[in-house]
Amino acid sequence: MAGKSVPMEARLQVAFVSMLDAEGTVAAKCAALGIGRDSYYRYLRRFRARGVEGLLDDSSRPSRSPTATPASMVALIVATRQELAAAGWDHGARSIAARLRRAGIVDVPQPRTIHRVLCRQGLITPQPAKRPRSSYRRFEHPRPNACWQLDGKQWRLADASTVCILRLIDDHSRYILGTRVAPNENSHDAWELFSACATRHGPPAMLLTDNSLAFNGRRIAHAMTAFEARVRALGTQPVTASPHHPQTCGKKERDWQPLRRWLTARAPARGIPELQRLLDTYDVLFNTERPHQALDPDQTPHERYTATAKALPSPQPLPGPVTTTRFTVAPNGHVNLGRDAVTSIGRSWAAATVTVVRDHHDVVILHEATLIARLHIDPTRRYQDRTTWRPLLSERS
Numbered sequence: 001m002a003g004k005s006v007p008m009e010a011r012l013q014v015a016f017v018s019m020l021d022a023e024g025t026v027a028a029k030c031a032a033l034g035i036g037r038d039s040y041y042r043y044l045r046r047f048r049a050r051g052v053e054g055l056l057d058d059s060s061r062p063s064r065s066p067t068a069t070p071a072s073m074v075a076l077i078v079a080t081r082q083e084l085a086a087a088g089w090d091h092g093a094r095s096i097a098a099r100l101r102r103a104g105i106v107d108v109p110q111p112r113t114i115h116r117v118l119c120r121q122g123l124i125t126p127q128p129a130k131r132p133r134s135s136y137r138r139f140e141h142p143r144p145n146a147c148w149q150l151d152g153k154q155w156r157l158a159d160a161s162t163v164c165i166l167r168l169i170d171d172h173s174r175y176i177l178g179t180r181v182a183p184n185e186n187s188h189d190a191w192e193l194f195s196a197c198a199t200r201h202g203p204p205a206m207l208l209t210d211n212s213l214a215f216n217g218r219r220i221a222h223a224m225t226a227f228e229a230r231v232r233a234l235g236t237q238p239v240t241a242s243p244h245h246p247q248t249c250g251k252k253e254r255d256w257q258p259l260r261r262w263l264t265a266r267a268p269a270r271g272i273p274e275l276q277r278l279l280d281t282y283d284v285l286f287n288t289e290r291p292h293q294a295l296d297p298d299q300t301p302h303e304r305y306t307a308t309a310k311a312l313p314s315p316q317p318l319p320g321p322v323t324t325t326r327f328t329v330a331p332n333g334h335v336n337l338g339r340d341a342v343t344s345i346g347r348s349w350a351a352a353t354v355t356v357v358r359d360h361h362d363v364v365i366l367h368e369a370t371l372i373a374r375l376h377i378d379p380t381r382r383y384q385d386r387t388t389w390r391p392l393l394s395e396r397s
Contacts (some may be wrong), residue, residue: 004195006039069109069117076100077109077117088265089290090258093118098291098298129363140172143303145169146311148204148237150215151192153256157275165279166193169255171208173304176255177201179279181272185214187227201273203234210241224320224358226340232320235313260284261371285318302348322359327352337363341377345382 010033030040070079080099084091093115100108100121109117118124126141136321141147149171152164164185168177182189194207209215216228228238262282269275287302327336333347336360345354345365352371361377375387 005386006043008037009068010035027320043334051138069113073107073109074117074121076105077114078300078373079289081118081123082130086265086377088262090261095291101298102291127214137279141311142172142307143308143311144170145202145204147206147208148177148197149208150190151210151253152182152190152212152214153257155263155275156268157272158270163275164189164260165275166190167255167259168197170301170305173307174255174300175305176287179283181276181279183272185212187214187225190214191227191230198234200314201206203236205311205313206237206239207231208241216240224323224338229320232318235315235318237314237318253388281361320358320360322357325358327354327356335365337377337384341380341384342382343373343375343388345372353382 013033020151025036026040030037033040056169063285064254077096077100080096080221081091082108084095084099089095093111096110096114097108115124119126133212147170148168150166150168152166155165164182166180166185167177169175170177178200180189180196181191189249213225214227216225227351231238244363249283259279259282263278266278269278287305288300290300291298292301292304292355323338325338329335329345329349329352331347331348331350333344333354334342335345335349337353349372352367355366359364361379362374363373363377365372375384375388377384378388
């Protein structure tokens, strides 16, 4: 019978019987106590040698463990975790291992070993039911600039006012291409950011966004925005995520987590310029100093972004999709043509519902089966006067 299965009451009776009752056979005593002869003699010897203390369970831990993590390494792991946490960076086992290796530390334990060290130190709570990392299906584009992801996130300043952080990342490398603080999520600042990044790094082959009207209007307004038209003019194909499916832009959504942690570890910015300086600093550190867990071991986003040749956009501007939109004519006769263009078909059409069919810069305006006007939009101006019209076919009398 194993030692740990013998109740303490039976162990005490072994000592009691050995002191007060010398009569009877060992077999009878063992039968009365419900233990085996080996257990009887083992606890009897331990009692005679060490008294009552000998009846307690002996530790099965070996006296020495040559493969155990050295105390100096344990201290270094704990110190590195505290350093990463204080700076606002991820401080899990994989990040700690990468930080130690890049610091030139030899014989750095594997992340699993570091995780166990953190558990023994009481710094993390084990989660055995957590979904393993290996079970996720990860997709990334094969080359830099094959796909950029653009998104915006609200952030509060020190005075509790809200601004928007616009951010572009490269899908292949997670490289932060640029960040811009704007008063709100709008097409103007989105284009300024995209244009600056395209000038610095070259335009991408594809741009992935959510369905914000600042980026595209096809799903909500059923028209192409000025931002999307400008992107297409560079040969970049705009792509939108499925509605209510943020996983399509999963890399961009995940990118907000370390940024939020890093900003929270610092005093709130007192204005847009100060927040912009913080974000510029973060982008440099993220791209060049911090190995990314989704990349090859110890590889930073900058190293990944510069490791292979970049994908190229279309050599020709991409035509926009044909859109068909119904509009109510304004009291002054104005009709919205989409993408920040408007024209007037006359006050006689006020309150009428017309259909606007647009193919890039060519537009047709119809009322039921009546063709009202054909025009070619001048993209350099918003209001399209009669000089842009192909002949006016009819007017309401």
